[in-house]
Amino acid sequence: MSCGKMETRILAYVDGRLKESELAEVDKHLAGCAACRLRVNEFRAVGDLLDELPMIEPSGAFNARVHALVAAEPSRKRSWFAWLTPSPRVAFVASMLLLATVWVETRSGPEPAPIEATDLPVVENADYDVISSFAPLSDLSQAPSDDDDNDVPQQQPQQM
Amino acid sequence: MTRSDVQLMLDVKAGDQQSFELLLQRYRTPLVNFLYRMVRNREQAEDLAQEVFLRVYRAREDYEPSAKFTTWLFRIATNLALNSLRDHRYQKLEISMDAPIVADAEGGDERMMEVADEHPDIEQHLVEDARKKMIRHAIEKLPEKQRAAVLLHKYQELDYAEISKILRCSESALKSLLFRAYETLRVELAPLVASSVKH
Numbered sequence: 001m002s003c004g005k006m007e008t009r010i011l012a013y014v015d016g017r018l019k020e021s022e023l024a025e026v027d028k029h030l031a032g033c034a035a036c037r038l039r040v041n042e043f044r045a046v047g048d049l050l051d052e053l054p055m056i057e058p059s060g061a062f063n064a065r066v067h068a069l070v071a072a073e074p075s076r077k078r079s080w081f082a083w084l085t086p087s088p089r090v091a092f093v094a095s096m097l098l099l100a101t102v103w104v105e106t107r108s109g110p111e112p113a114p115i116e117a118t119d120l121p122v123v124e125n126a127d128y129d130v131i132s133s134f135a136p137l138s139d140l141s142q143a144p145s146d147d148d149d150n151d152v153p154q155q156q157p158q159q160m
Numbered sequence: 161m162t163r164s165d166v167q168l169m170l171d172v173k174a175g176d177q178q179s180f181e182l183l184l185q186r187y188r189t190p191l192v193n194f195l196y197r198m199v200r201n202r203e204q205a206e207d208l209a210q211e212v213f214l215r216v217y218r219a220r221e222d223y224e225p226s227a228k229f230t231t232w233l234f235r236i237a238t239n240l241a242l243n244s245l246r247d248h249r250y251q252k253l254e255i256s257m258d259a260p261i262v263a264d265a266e267g268g269d270e271r272m273m274e275v276a277d278e279h280p281d282i283e284q285h286l287v288e289d290a291r292k293k294m295i296r297h298a299i300e301k302l303p304e305k306q307r308a309a310v311l312l313h314k315y316q317e318l319d320y321a322e323i324s325k326i327l328r329c330s331e332s333a334l335k336s337l338l339f340r341a342y343e344t345l346r347v348e349l350a351p352l353v354a355s356s357v358k359h
Contacts, residue, residue, distance in 0.1 A: 050345075062192070066214070
């Protein structure tokens, strides 16, 4: 293995994150390369120096501020447009309906030929005259009953 | 039995506020530290960490456990930090035209904490203070993406696959990025590194 190839492995080697096969390869290279050995030690030293920085604790009000932000969030209601959002259940039902329609269509036989108007027999009834069978209004024998006048306001003749 | 992050998040999705509280307790310190080391300002780091939790809460209903929870969490945090650095870079440029230069104004937070510690030897305290300042500045000088990679690798101990997803790069690109970052740190911290290696 070359020193150039060490570039992508040196940090993983320092971290102990190399695979067995890679580890053996790197160990073999390091055994014969003083420059890379020095680099490994220097990277370890850098790692130790980074560990020296202290951690900080969030301020006492941190959680309260997060709670306030969360509490100020509007509760999510499903908008009208949510109905248009595809869901697995809706998609399943729609595809089942489509399949059922196709199935019904394929099972029904060929459509009967449309009936032409000219094919229908013309029934003529010479004895029945529609117009003359209606009696004129003046021929009504009885006056309309009170029940029939409920909807129409009755006009009383004014006496002078 | 401790519930996993993913399980907690699924419970939050189902409407369990207590699970959100547990996630908050679990990740508030790592998040604030990561963001503090990214943006070098405690107040800003806390604001950003709060924004991260708010975004997690907002996204609860659409949450799908397709990746590790920490990958998702730190991706939000990294994006917010990088955006904030970009915005504040211009602000700083504008301010620096008029404002007087204050030496190491950003190091104040840690120094205040350290003063509270008991140091029997003032000289030793000064040496340690200078050492920490040097390490802080070395991290600060790294390009933003390299800095994020180092912080996620060193302090959050995330694996390469996770970090590469957070930074949206390939694993091999991440390894090169980390190598360059550690090379820069090795050079910047050469006096400290040399004394460590000798011992």
